[in-house]
Amino acid sequence: MSYTAEILCVGTELLLGEILNTDAQFLCQELSALGINVYYQTVVGDNPERLERAVELAKSRSDILITTGGLGPTCDDLTKQTLARAFGKKLVFDPVSAQRIRDYFERRLHTGQMPENNLQQAMLPEGCVILQNDWGTAPGCIFESEGRHVVMLPGPPSECRPMFTHRVAPYLQALSGEVILSRSLRVFGMGESAVEQLFRARMDALTNPTLAPYAKTGEVELRITAKAADEAEARALIAPVEAEVRAKLGDLVYGADVSSLEEVVLAELRAKGLTLSCAESCTGGLIAKRLTDLPGASAVFKGGAVTYWSQAKAALLGVPQELLDQYGAVSREVAVAMAEGARRAFDSDLAVATTGVAGPDPDDRGNPVGLVFIALSTPQGTFCRRADRSMTRERVRVCAAHHAFDLLRRHLGGLPLELNLVF
């Protein structure tokens, strides 16, 4: 059967706009991947009456109620108190949870002094499944009552996310008696609406597995989700749809179940034992920053030169002044010289370079916002790609960095470096 869920986030800080509700997006994504329909998502403050009204409403219209927040001592354990009352359950002391909370504070505080009010977190609804919290102090819980499944999770995303993934998702899967499996294909080189147009008919026709697009800045994720009796069967359902997507998109698909182009590039560089450097003008450090966001980047990334001024392009990368004078800093010739200069200066196997107009204004030679040259230098020669889509400053920069990583992953994978963007 198909279940409906409702998400209820508790916290005055959410209603004051002090924090962004990333828990809600995460839970919506995960529930959708589990094949559970979410029809409502509500936020209420730390107020017992309003929370109670929201719970009564949820009880009347949804099979599964998932709450986030309101479990800690600072809010008097509002959520547990209110939900236990709404479903006629008593809170009982759980000595195992209490010991875990004591241990947590001992490890953290060294002094061993724990504010006693923390122990109220060990009071849990009678007969519930306790969700052990290995990422913080407040345990979560699940109980079934009046035909409803009630799940309570802590609010901090660093606790809510792993608690859902490791404790709640298996429970919800068991509920449906099915296995739900997703596979995410990442696409660079075709815009969201073109992808949508290409697959619209198939997306509408498919029911198991489903196929859904998620737009990211400058790229698209296509997620295939299957329900089946076991994992092997789910995989078997996904495989032909994945093959179909790959047949249509070819090498625009840069990876499956990966999180970014740079992750793919870094893994390939490590596998091949190659080193990398970069030279950045319009991206201004973004390529280096994205690479070094990843732990382990130091194994292959030697460094980069952010040469914002022409003077720096000449001084650090040896770009000839004649090139800068003749073609201007935003040119194919300078991009190539920057990439080759970086490879020389850093003594790396490969190097990428960007030069372009990020905006908001055209450059002093009248080059328009969005014009970017992206070069890749290898022992076999240097290749340069041109992008010229007018966008906001942020998007121009993000997409220029995407192009640099795309050139790298194509070179490393032995694919053609040319790319005709489709929008």
Add this chain to the structure above:
Amino acid sequence: MSYTAEILCVGTELLLGEILNTDAQFLCQELSALGINVYYQTVVGDNPERLERAVELAKSRSDILITTGGLGPTCDDLTKQTLARAFGKKLVFDPVSAQRIRDYFERRLHTGQMPENNLQQAMLPEGCVILQNDWGTAPGCIFESEGRHVVMLPGPPSECRPMFTHRVAPYLQALSGEVILSRSLRVFGMGESAVEQLFRARMDALTNPTLAPYAKTGEVELRITAKAADEAEARALIAPVEAEVRAKLGDLVYGADVSSLEEVVLAELRAKGLTLSCAESCTGGLIAKRLTDLPGASAVFKGGAVTYWSQAKAALLGVPQELLDQYGAVSREVAVAMAEGARRAFDSDLAVATTGVAGPDPDDRGNPVGLVFIALSTPQGTFCRRADRSMTRERVRVCAAHHAFDLLRRHLGGLPLELNLVF
């Protein structure tokens, strides 16, 4: 009088987790700054029945209902249809809006071919205030009915935000007959809980103006908000509280109504006509990236060297190999040599440098995660600050960049460079 508002976000893409609900946070913040209480925030999908039920509920309990999304042709103008019906209003054709929509497509498409269904966006509730959309096609609207104020805004944040700021906020202010003014003080060098502790009693005691803290990664924002009959009176209410905060925090306050440390640094550099460069190891391009996120950075920022490998520190910045051998890459000596090397290589007036252990693992000399040296080189000499707080990789990097900008703004402002962080 004090109004209560309720936010109703319409969009199946929100319930699927395809997009993050940043509109809700923005509106909560802005409404709170206007002194309007938000008690509920709800998300429903593109479904007329569920939207209608949510509207009925909102009508029964809130003075102001603000919707986002569901205004475009792809969802059959769901929100306008449903709200007009719920409040017994007809939709009437507005020729001015229709012409604006036609013009918008003509400018964008050049071909002048506009899908005709776009014109339904020009159907608006009778007697409403039309909110002209200068940032997209769908106009918003406000109407008053049955003692309720209903506000409809488009969903895309790039339209929702300016529409609220320029069209809705003045309407809501006029409603209360008061002026509400906020002033935001930005603080670096004291943790959120220390700031909270320092001002807790005052925050609880103050009612007009109010004082509220907002935590950001590695810094804190303190917002003072006053209600008054006019702007001058509101300013007069804010001034003594601002003076009080500044007296307690001293030079930890780095700016008022600014958005980041780098914005302050960039403005100061421009005002003084000074140039800057940087040398980054553990921050890996983040300092350069943050500077070049800002339009106009090229006026003062010459460039940076991301010297991830020791070899690059020697080759690009001239850091002596003996220093690297004797003290290791993560040392005061190397940070100083990097900053001085960058100032030389880029021929800039000032330079900052970072070297440290971002994690997740200690470095090969056993230096712990979080140990970072941040140096500033000036014509008067070089200063180095040490930070050693163990945090996640991301936080270590963000805070190291904060330190670099903090050194710069202190130098530019003639303030002491020493800083004892308080948590």
